[in-house]
Amino acid sequence: MNVLFIGGGNMGRALVGGLLAQGSARDGLVVVEPDAAARARLETDFGIRTVPAAAGDLVARADLILFAVKPQHLRLAACALAPHLAGQLVLSIAAGIRLADLSRWLGGHQRLVRAMPNTPALIRRGISGLFAHPSVDDAGRKSAEDILGAVGETMWCAREEQLDAITAMSGSGPAYVFYFLEAMIEAGQELGFSPAQARRLAYATAGGAAALAAQAAESPAVLRAQVTSKGGTTAAAIALLEERAVKAAFVAAIRAAAARAAQLGDELGKDG
Ligand SMILES: NC(=O)c1ccc[n+]([C@@H]2O[C@H](COP(=O)([O-])OP(=O)(O)OC[C@H]3O[C@@H](n4cnc5c(N)ncnc54)[C@H](OP(=O)(O)O)[C@@H]3O)[C@@H](O)[C@H]2O)c1
Structure with a gap:
């Protein structure tokens, strides 16, 4: 071809x-x-x-x-x-x-x-x-x-x-993941790791968790529950994320991206 x-x-x-x-x-x-x-x-x-x-x-x-x-x-x-x-x-x-x-x-x-x-x-x-x-x-x-x-x-x-939704999910999606990685690296450095160590921990964790989720029969919610014991360390982190409505904010952010994609389609398609 x-x-x-x-x-x-x-x-x-x-x-x-x-x-x-x-x-x-x-x-x-x-x-x-x-x-x-x-x-x-x-x-x-x-x-x-x-x-x-x-x-x-x-x-x-x-x-x-x-x-x-x-x-x-x-x-x-x-x-x-x-x-x-x-x-x-x-x-x-x-x-x-x-x-x-x-x-x-x-x-x-x-x-x-x-x-x-x-x-x-x-x-x-x-x-x-x-x-x-x-x-x-x-x-x-x-x-x-x-x-x-x-x-x-x-x-x-x-x-x-649906391409507007694709744009919001996977087109812009790498930026959401990078944003999460930035936060994890910042936290790692605050906890005493060098920038290189913090990056290594963040990349391996995000890559490993995504690979596990893609292979597992269970949903991400079940996988999360499996590493969240009552009163434990993960529970402390998730409680704070929930209190600050982080998941809801992510969902709203992806909706905003889809709406912007539709708007851009109108603007970019003009002949002038
Ligand atoms: N990067 C992404 O993640 C991504 C994701 C989804 C979709 N896209 C889409 O992919 C497209 C390309 O993105 P990109 O990141 O590869 O952009 P890019 O690096 O700017 O590449 C576009 C190339 O096309 C050249 N060009 C401009 N006018 C041309 C013409 N009339 N004939 C032939 N070549 C011309 C540009 O040359 P000059 O620099 O000299 O203008 C430039 O080298 C964009 O429409 C973008 O929306 C990109």
Whole structure:
């Protein structure tokens, strides 16, 4: 499959790296990237072809075109490509841009899939939500899934609005985890550990607990109860968290992120 990347920044690089690691052919990947330094890095690191601007013959040769530019650059990038599009599958990972807006910028093209990855994709531990235009067939969905699957897990959404919820959960989610890690590291240092020791304790605990929860048959609530004996140390910590309504605050925060994602979709989809 020939894939033409539009944008070779962080996410573009992560996807190129993931696809090559999975055995994709080097000469099947081309990246359009205006920044010369970024192009040189892509060529040195991955040995793939890069170009400063999308030429019509490259678009015509592509089976799949992947937009990995910032959302605010997508309209111009899409409009420039529109005259050269035929039946290619177009996959966009630009946060917030809805398929109806992308389709309009692409001159009515409908073979579209939208995806929302997250930053752990950079180490191939991401999870991406995907939504396909109803006109995309199973083969098209499989192609999109294979691309995002090269950098982590994938989850299809039945409705496009669910991508706002995906954005709030897994898109912004790494920041919630980093926030928790910051608190744990701060506490560790207050309790007398060096910064390196506190980081090690926090990362191993968060990673280990997440891995245990993912493997266990029990829910996180049951796993938590199992380490919380009455009158013990964990009970003292959880009582304080409950008293300060920390869980409720997290739930409200994720709701706020989803509402903001929907708002951003309205703003980013404008033509002006
Ligand atoms: N990073 C994440 O965790 C994450 C998660 C989910 C979704 N996303 C989405 O992924 C997309 C890419 O994010 P990123 O972090 O990879 O951004 P990035 O590092 O800024 O990469 C975007 C690249 O596209 C280039 N570009 C701009 N206009 C272009 C055009 N017309 N044609 C070709 N290339 C062009 C930019 O070059 P210049 O720098 O010269 O402008 C830049 O190198 C964004 O839409 C973002 O919403 C990212």
